[in-house]
Amino acid sequence: MLDVTERTIQVFLVDDHRATLWGLERLIGAADRMRLAGSATSVAELLASPASRDADVIVIDLDLGGADSSASFAELLHTYGAKILVLTGSRDLDTHRRAVLAGARGVVRKEEPVEILLRAIEKVDEGDVWVNRALIGDIMNMLTGARQAVPNPDDARIATLTPKEIEVITAVVRHKGAKSLVIADDLGISEHTLRNHLTTIYHKLEVHGRLELYVYAKERRIGTEAHS
Known part of the structure; x- marks a missing residue:
């Protein structure tokens, strides 16, 4: 009432x-x-x-x-x-x-x-x-910012990496500053094949060279689980 x-x-x-x-x-x-x-x-x-x-x-x-x-x-x-x-x-x-x-x-x-x-x-x-x-x-x-959060461009790039490319990045992180031959031997592949993988990885992640790849991977914890 x-x-x-x-x-x-x-x-x-x-x-x-x-x-x-x-x-x-x-x-x-x-x-x-x-x-x-x-x-x-x-x-x-x-x-x-x-x-x-x-x-x-x-x-x-x-x-x-x-x-x-x-x-x-x-x-x-x-x-x-x-x-x-x-x-x-x-x-x-x-x-x-x-x-x-x-x-x-x-x-x-x-x-x-x-x-x-x-x-x-x-x-x-x-x-x-x-x-x-x-x-x-x-x-x-x-x-509250929860609706359709703006996707992180880095996450999208990293998602395009293949398991083999992750393995290559892990080796690059593990062998910081080493020659290509050392990294290739660790992966069991030729230097030529390593260069091909790295070229693709550089393109996907939009980095230039192994030093930038190392910094990028360390900052985003790509392949760091094998790094001590």
């Missing part, structure tokens, strides 16, 4: 479809804890409306006349103390993610029951977020 002492939530609606706006106005007008602060069909109209200053929650469509309204969220958040709740017909998670990262406190799809929208308005007004579990997990991962 609702506490009668709870304050009324002032809701401002923004949608460029007048039929949708008409229905939303009546929905908010009939809700127990809500009052319609005003409505608009564009961001410009919203900013020009004195009633928008009283809003606690701005419910706004993402697509306003073909323009992405999330581009205006920074200005809206700077101008008003209201929280932004997106109401959209789009199912695209990337679009929803951009809206939240732009400052929206929640996203509700237009196909969802009206009870969901009313509940979302209440939760957003209370300071909570209203997004689906997959999206909030994705956004949290992005904010």
Whole structure:
């Protein structure tokens, strides 16, 4: 049961479809804890409306006349103390993610029951977020740097090495400064074959010569398990 002492939530609606706006106005007008602060069909109209200053929650469509309204969220958040709740017909998670990262406190799809929208308005007004579990997990991962971490180029290069090439690098590390003949003998191959392996390794790891290969391998611990 609702506490009668709870304050009324002032809701401002923004949608460029007048039929949708008409229905939303009546929905908010009939809700127990809500009052319609005003409505608009564009961001410009919203900013020009004195009633928008009283809003606690701005419910706004993402697509306003073909323009992405999330581009205006920074200005809206700077101008008003209201929280932004997106109401959209789009199912695209990337679009929803951009809206939240732009400052929206929640996203509700237009196909969802009206009870969901009313509940979302209440939760957003209370300071909570209203997004689906997959999206909030994705956004949290992005904010913590865990989502799609930038791959390390060195890891990609090292992954191209064959077991034989790793063996050659191990021998180079083990016999630091030794002549090619010593390394080739240790590997049981000819100097010519060693040179061919090294040429391929230099190309893969983007190093120039055995000294750079030795430093590269030591820094990245390639073939160092046999090194004492």
